[in-house]
Amino acid sequence: MEPASGIRLDHNHKLSLREFPYIIRWREDRCKRCGKCTSVCPVKAIEPTVKVQRVVKSEGPVPTPAAVRSITHVVEQVTDMERYCTGCGTCTLVCPNEAIEPEFNPQHKFLHYKNKGGDGYKRGGRRNDPSISTLDRLKFTRISMLTDPALDAGRHEFRVRSLIGRILPPEELPLKMVNGKLVVDKESRFIPPVREIFPIMIGSMSIGALSPPMWEGLAMGVAYLNEVEGLPVVMASGEGGMPPGLLRSKYLKYFIIQIASGYFGWDEIIHSLPHMVEDPAAIEIKYGQGAKPGDGGLLMAQKVLKLIAKIRGVPQFVDLASPPTHQTKYSIEEAVAKMIQSMSMAWGFRVPVYPKISGTKTARAVLNNLARNPYAAALSIDGEDGGTGAAYNVSMDKMGHPIASNLRECYLDLVRQGKQNELPLIAAGGIGKKGNLAANAAALIMLGASAVAIGKYIMQATADCFGDEYNRCNLCNTGKCPRGITTQDPKLYRRLDSDRVAERVVEVFKAADVELRKIFAPMGRSTELPIGMSDGLSIDDQAMAERLGISYAC
Amino acid sequence: MCRLAAITSKDYISPMETILALETMKEGHDGSGLGLTLKNLGGEFEKLKKYPILSGICSKTGKKTLDDFMNKQGFKLKHEWKPKIKPVKGIVARDCYFARAYDYPASYKNKSIQEKESLLMNTRLALRRIGEPGESIFAFSFYPDVITLKEVGDPLEVAEFFGLDRDGLKAKIVLAQGRQNTNYAIYLYACHPFFIQGYCSMTNGENTAFVPIREFLMSRGFSGYIGYNSDSEVFTHILHYTVRQLGFPLNYYKDVITPLKPSEIEQRKDSEALRLMKHSLRPLCIDGPNMVIGFAPDGTCFMVQDSKKLRPGVVGGVKGKYALMSEECGVDKAVPKRDRSKDIFPMKYDMVIVSPDAQEVKVWNQLQG
Known part of the structure; x- marks a missing residue:
């Protein structure tokens, strides 16, 4: 019963902090009230406020406790769900006295409330599933011991390289014999372009989704790896074009240009074509993205600033939504083939052109169609653990297919057709989720991938992205990235040093190269990538082992 | 590691x-088996060269x-040899x-030789399929002028068991493998040579x-690429695929199993072809440690190493008789009277090719092409 006085005491419709995913732990005794934390918070989840407190004080030589009312300054977490604490921890970073820290609240009811205005929760990042992924459960169990010497990762020569591009079956090689030597008979048939690359590539993240220093840092790192370190790492542009200067530079050969359903940036690309001094590494036609299958691309209006508007050829501050599908496409047999043909033709059939799809049960149907198309250069499959700059939470968390079994069934399908070496498979989605970049990449290669693409990992490793699978930060869509990675706001992205990003890119790939050798050497492989070497793998689950066609080990 | 011994000669040898x-x-071997392949047969088979011989x-x-x-x-039995056990x-x-x-x-x-070869292979495979479940029939080879013998046991004792020391069986090329059993149960179909x-060919080392x-060989659509009770059987099938199916000269076998690095390919006159081959035949690249000894239908014998030369191998002899062995002591036993300084220890780029009737030995260097 409510009191007869009519005063409401129940605070109904006001959320308690227990409903929030992160609860701010603020220590009054340490705080010097500098205000840095409240000013830096990207979502204004904390604010300075004044409180009247009753304090018992005793002054003088004899205890004489007396209650006094004092006015104190405090830092307080707001209980407005639109300003929920994302747990990014920027406040902790700037605090001089370690007085503040967000703490994950496993009992939160965030998703019950985060749909204000009748719209679902949108965010960036990737699937919020902190459990151990299949990739991290795979072990390398075929170790060369005594019956065959293991190779020495430090001494023996290793070639950790892969191929992207349609590879002719040996029976169709246009070779003829002249004086006991084989020569290529170029007139007899089309020889598709093939690129030799490092088997880990940086997946599609657009300039627009990423801030200028982030994209630039990645690009500089990739160029350095190729030019100085001799490691042929390639990077995909994402949808949104590329800087005109880069399109006309000799470094274009290290980039895969993506075309997606919005065709953003392609006006500039087409106009740059006559001025290109190098061909790009490949063209990726995006039909799907693992993080948000069935969704198109989305660049929120707040991220469409001057530079992005110019590169994409659009007005500033408008939402840039790419449709879920290419509008010209109504059948894979006809329209996808045409798109591959058109892109191939634009570069005189000198550039591999391949589609990227999200992981799906129907991947094999796509694959089999591509296998029959002699111009399809690869198939990239992006699993459910892939990342994105903006999508509905429900798409990210619940839609899509894990990459391991999807990739494996596609590879085995190619084996059945004898085309496992003709159509390279690129796997993406969750590689390095727990930091095991080389191990995850090697496992996918042994399941049948020719290469893997990474996105989230490289942002975390090179620019200290806060995001994790407990929905930490994940503000990529808002343009308020506290690290300056996914924002177009100069006040935020000036926090990020592109040179430092580039340095870290180089370190990451050099370390991955070393770690891949450390995996391949004990398994006796060094000269060719062990694509499909499934006897090298085991997993500690019988059903998974059966599904992947590998052994069970425990 | 298995030990391999091969002798090629212009005269028939036991x-x-x-x-x-x-x-x-x-x-170097634990006596877990002997495999023996004889080619260019003498003795009682000298007059039967055109007839296919089923060994098993x-x-x-x-x-x-x-x-x-x-x-x-429709096969008619012309002659049968049985070992004097x-x-x-x-x-x-x-x-x-x-x-x-x-x-x-x-x-x-x-019919053409190709059609006859298909018939012989398919007949052998059919016999294998029929006989394998209960081990009632083992069929090792079915081809003119070739005999294959295999049995579990110490090689010398197996030879005595077969009575080869008392038999008139002779051949110009003899390949023998002393098996060091490793990964697989001792099984006759896992015995080299294949x-x-x-x-x-026969091989030592794990593959x-x-x-x-x-998987690549089995998906070529060629019925003969089955078996694989030993990981070494693929070396024989790669040889067959490279030379017979693709029509490449024998030395390209080396380029298929141990392709050169791109920078090394540039030095070769046939670099364009090699680049394409390296891509298209990528799944057939071995990664050592292996040494392979084999022969082609014309009687050419060869020895080839993995790309790091992780296994021993030596070729030595005189015109008319060459020994291809895992170790020098084997050559000493086979051809004691020779100039040892001319023995060839093929390194990682080398393929030693001994012409038919052991007339000439050449070292083909992969870098030079």
Whole structure:
């Protein structure tokens, strides 16, 4: 019963902090009230406020406790769900006295409330599933011991390289014999372009989704790896074009240009074509993205600033939504083939052109169609653990297919057709989720991938992205990235040093190269990538082992 | 690691010569089996060169099945060789070891060699399928002028068991493998040398790239690429695929199993072809440690190393008789009177090729092409 006085005491419709995913732990005794934390918070989840407190004080030589009312300054977490604490921890970073820290609240009811205005929760990042992924459960169990010497990762020569591009079956090689030597008979048939690359590539993240220093840092790192370190790492542009200067530079050969359903940036690309001094590494036609299958691309209006508007050829501050599908496409047999043909033709059939799809049960149907198309250069499959700059939470968390079994069934399908070496498979989605970049990449290669693409990992490793699978930060869509990675706001992205990003890119790939050798050497492989070497793998689950066609080990 | 011994000669030699050479390398094998392939046969088979010889083992019931099957296929038995079995302790004798020369079915008399080769291989595979479940029939090779013998046991004892020291069986090329059993249960189909349509090879060392190679070969749509009870069988099939199916000269076998690095390919005159081959035949790249000895249908013998030379191998001899062995002691036993300074220890880029009738030995260097 409510009191007869009519005063409401129940605070109904006001959320308690227990409903929030992160609860701010603020220590009054340490705080010097500098205000840095409240000013830096990207979502204004904390604010300075004044409180009247009753304090018992005793002054003088004899205890004489007396209650006094004092006015104190405090830092307080707001209980407005639109300003929920994302747990990014920027406040902790700037605090001089370690007085503040967000703490994950496993009992939160965030998703019950985060749909204000009748719209679902949108965010960036990737699937919020902190459990151990299949990739991290795979072990390398075929170790060369005594019956065959293991190779020495430090001494023996290793070639950790892969191929992207349609590879002719040996029976169709246009070779003829002249004086006991084989020569290529170029007139007899089309020889598709093939690129030799490092088997880990940086997946599609657009300039627009990423801030200028982030994209630039990645690009500089990739160029350095190729030019100085001799490691042929390639990077995909994402949808949104590329800087005109880069399109006309000799470094274009290290980039895969993506075309997606919005065709953003392609006006500039087409106009740059006559001025290109190098061909790009490949063209990726995006039909799907693992993080948000069935969704198109989305660049929120707040991220469409001057530079992005110019590169994409659009007005500033408008939402840039790419449709879920290419509008010209109504059948894979006809329209996808045409798109591959058109892109191939634009570069005189000198550039591999391949589609990227999200992981799906129907991947094999796509694959089999591509296998029959002699111009399809690869198939990239992006699993459910892939990342994105903006999508509905429900798409990210619940839609899509894990990459391991999807990739494996596609590879085995190619084996059945004898085309496992003709159509390279690129796997993406969750590689390095727990930091095991080389191990995850090697496992996918042994399941049948020719290469893997990474996105989230490289942002975390090179620019200290806060995001994790407990929905930490994940503000990529808002343009308020506290690290300056996914924002177009100069006040935020000036926090990020592109040179430092580039340095870290180089370190990451050099370390991955070393770690891949450390995996391949004990398994006796060094000269060719062990694509499909499934006897090298085991997993500690019988059903998974059966599904992947590998052994069970425990 | 298995030990390998091969002798190629212009004159017919007893297989015992090769087995005695193998015996000198005994430290390197555990006596878990002997495989023997003889090519360019002398003795009682010298006059039967055009008739295909089926080599194998069968049980009593398997023998009837075999006879019925071959009769049904239209093959007519021309001649049969059976080893003069001498019981040896530790070797469990099977019912019937045989090498039978058949005449082709009448309908194949005027068919091309390729068609005949298909018939012979498919017949062998059919016999394998029929006999494998109960081990009633083992069929190792079915080809003119070639005999294959295999049995579990110490090689010298197996030779004595087969009575090869008392037999008139002779050949110009003899390949012998002393088996060091490793990953697989001792099984006759896992014994080297392996043979398919005139191509034969034996290998030592594990094949770490076995699974992708096996999958690639099995998906070529060629019925002969089956078996693989040993990871080394793929070496024979790669040889067959490279030379017979793709029509490449023999030396390109080296380029298929151990392709050069791109910078090395640039130095070769046939670099364009090599680049394409390296891409298209990528799944057939072995990753060592292996040494392979084999022969082609014309009687050319070869030795080739993995790309790091992780296994020993030596070729030595005189014009008219060359030995290709795992170790020097084997060559010493096979051809003692020779100039040892001319012995060839092929390194990682080398392929040693001994011409038919052991007339000439050449070292083909992969870098030079």
